[in-house]
Amino acid sequence: MAAVQVSEAEKVYILHGIRDDLRVDGRGCEDYRHMEIETDVVSNTDGSAKVTLGHTAVLVGIKAEIGKPRPMVPDEGYLEFFVDCSANATPEFEGRGGEELGTELSNTLYKVFNNKHSVDLNSLCISAGEHCWVLYVDVLLLQCDGNLYDAISVAIKAALFNTKIPRVHISADDEGGKEIELSDDPYDCMRLNVENVPCIVTLCKVGHRHVVDATLQEKACSVASLIISVTHKGMVTCTRKVGGGSLDPESIFEMTEAGKRVGKALHAPLMKLLQQEESLGKKHQKVGFLG
Amino acid sequence: MAADMRLPTIRKPVSLTASAFDRKDLVVPGDIITSDTGFMRGHGTYVDEEKLTASVAGEVQRVDKLICVRPLKTRFNGEVGDVVVGRITEVQQKRWKVETNSRLDSVLLLSAVNLPGGELRRRSAEDELTMREYLQEGDLISAEVQSVFSDGALSLHTRSLKYGKLGQGVLVQLSPSLIKRQKTHFHNLPCGASIILGNNGFVWLYPTPEQQEEEAGGFYTSLEPVSLSDREVISRLRNCLLALAAHKVLLYDTSVLYCYESSVHHQVKDILKPEVMEEIVMLTQQKLLEQEG
Numbered sequence: 095m096a097a098v099q100v101s102e103a104e105k106v107y108i109l110h111g112i113r114d115d116l117r118v119d120g121r122g123c124e125d126y127r128h129m130e131i132e133t134d135v136v137s138n139t140d141g142s143a144k145v146t147l148g149h150t151a152v153l154v155g156i157k158a159e160i161g162k163p164r165p166m167v168p169d170e171g172y173l174e175f176f177v178d179c180s181a182n183a184t185p186e187f188e189g190r191g192g193e194e195l196g197t198e199l200s201n202t203l204y205k206v207f208n209n210k211h212s213v214d215l216n217s218l219c220i221s222a223g224e225h226c227w228v229l230y231v232d233v234l235l236l237q238c239d240g241n242l243y244d245a246i247s248v249a250i251k252a253a254l255f256n257t258k259i260p261r262v263h264i265s266a267d268d269e270g271g272k273e274i275e276l277s278d279d280p281y282d283c284m285r286l287n288v289e290n291v292p293c294i295v296t297l298c299k300v301g302h303r304h305v306v307d308a309t310l311q312e313k314a315c316s317v318a319s320l321i322i323s324v325t326h327k328g329m330v331t332c333t334r335k336v337g338g339g340s341l342d343p344e345s346i347f348e349m350t351e352a353g354k355r356v357g358k359a360l361h362a363p364l365m366k367l368l369q370q371e372e373s374l375g376k377k378h379q380k381v382g383f384l385g
Numbered sequence: 386m387a388a389d390m391r392l393p394t395i396r397k398p399v400s401l402t403a404s405a406f407d408r409k410d411l412v413v414p415g416d417i418i419t420s421d422t423g424f425m426r427g428h429g430t431y432v433d434e435e436k437l438t439a440s441v442a443g444e445v446q447r448v449d450k451l452i453c454v455r456p457l458k459t460r461f462n463g464e465v466g467d468v469v470v471g472r473i474t475e476v477q478q479k480r481w482k483v484e485t486n487s488r489l490d491s492v493l494l495l496s497a498v499n500l501p502g503g504e505l506r507r508r509s510a511e512d513e514l515t516m517r518e519y520l521q522e523g524d525l526i527s528a529e530v531q532s533v534f535s536d537g538a539l540s541l542h543t544r545s546l547k548y549g550k551l552g553q554g555v556l557v558q559l560s561p562s563l564i565k566r567q568k569t570h571f572h573n574l575p576c577g578a579s580i581i582l583g584n585n586g587f588v589w590l591y592p593t594p595e596q597q598e599e600e601a602g603g604f605y606t607s608l609e610p611v612s613l614s615d616r617e618v619i620s621r622l623r624n625c626l627l628a629l630a631a632h633k634v635l636l637y638d639t640s641v642l643y644c645y646e647s648s649v650h651h652q653v654k655d656i657l658k659p660e661v662m663e664e665i666v667m668l669t670q671q672k673l674l675e676q677e678g
Contacts, residue, residue: 101551102606103551110611114616119624
């Protein structure tokens with residue numbers, strides 16, 4: 095991630111502020127920055143979303159394609175993640191510079207979604223053992239200002255909510271094999287149930303306390319962070335520790351509890367906003383990228 | 386604790402004065418300034434088929450026969466006497482490289498700093514070896530531009546008690562075009578914090594020191610915890626600066642103070658919400674207009 099240089103005195107200021115629950119921009123330790131979410135911004139995808147969290151901007155596009163299911167689970171579809179760190183965000187990402195961060199982010203996303211409950215994979219099956227829907231989730235980082243995991247997970251949830259998978263039906267063709275027909279009506283599509291899709295909360299340990307939604311300056315003062323993905327019921331699907339510093343077990347427990355609490359509180363306003371946007375329909379003017 | 390999520394909307398910058406379209410001296414790249422060949426072309430212009438055309442977006446300035454275009458958004462172009470706030474990026478032999486948001490890193494020579502104790506002597510080899518003890522990579526300093534090298538790099542100096550290494554506080558990075566040129570850039574605001582408005586767009590907010598320290602050079606930084614009330618003032622000022630910058634209001638001590646006063650009713654973290662920003666900036670612009678008129 096792009097790093098900023100901070101002087102020793104600035105670090106001390108930030109540390110003492112977090113200890114007193116008053117961060118540099120006036121937030122408390124568990125407050126998020128201003129977030130803006132918009133779906134259906136990319137027209138040639140089956141589902142897309144753009145999320146702006148402070149100055150971090152993330153764009154997610156989902157394309158559904160027909161593929162062969164995995165041999166171990168013939169009656170399920172699957173998701174493929176790819177994270178592209180664009181050079182728009184910072185010059186360090188030019189060429190192959192962003193590859194390392196991109197692979198780290200996509201590996202974490204695989205772990206987060208690697209369970210039966212997040213997305214109903216059975217609904218992605220077309221015919222067991224032969225055809226299933228594969229959802230290619232592409233994440234593009236447009237601007238980098240800290241807290242990438244949270245922004246990406248909110249964008250993925252919004253994009254999955256927005257995804258419209260065309261309905262197919264299978265008929266037998268002349269030679270006895272199966273033929274797949276897509277329905278002609280462009281509005282005849284299947285939507286995914288995103289109730290159980292988890293949201294990721296990143297908690298950075300600064301001094302003796304932890305902060306949610308750290309800016310790049312606060313990240314420079316922290317030695318270790320905990321990434322925890324939480325569903326709307328408070329169930330944890332994945333935890334991961336990043337950073338070179340050490341965390342003692344008591345603080346891990348404390349951070350996990352805080353992460354569960356914060357993560358659970360993210361889902362309700364997000365679903366409400368997505369449903370509100372959906373109800374505005376086609377007449378609502380999309381801001382897109384020119385806002 | 387709840388996250389503030391909403392749908393994005395297109396926001397226009399607040400402007401109480403006449404709309405920008407009325408000003409006739411704003412140009413964009415490619416605009417023809419004049420077809421008269423009697424003028425000399427300055428920075429930001431070029432001659433295309435005997436017509437003087439602008440190459441940057443900004444306002445046209447004419448001095449007798451010289452026409453130049455001053456860009457609205459640009460890197461910092463320093464002049465002698467400007468006060469800057471910069472961050473040390475490298476420690477080299479006998480000098481430090483300072484990042485000041487200009488095209489090239491500025492230079493702070495070892496001979497241009499005050500040694501602790503206020504001694505005046507030739508810098509020895511030992512001074513060179515202990516440079517890192519004075520200023521390290523990442524440290525923030527306030528300095529003045531002493532001269533400009535031929536390639537455009539600035540040469541800084543901290544040869545006064547008011548310049549030197551900066552202690553605890555908050556740095557806000559803005560565009561240099563938003564900072565108004567004034568007699569002094571160091572202000573002790575009545576709301577309880579101090580501010581350094583660097584000409585290069587870097588603004589430094591820090592708690593007002595209780596008594597003016599007499600140690601020369603300013604290399605000693607206090608690491609004592611800052612009180613909660615001071616912190617709140619500084620955070621509020623920081624958010625106000627960002628609000629003013631988002632609506633392209635010229636920054637100087639009066640405008641910052643008016644913005645602070647207009648924002649007192651809101652919580653510090655709410656100031657960054659778009660509608661609150663608009664409200665505060667509108668009130669500030671009204672107050673500034675009243676003060677002028």
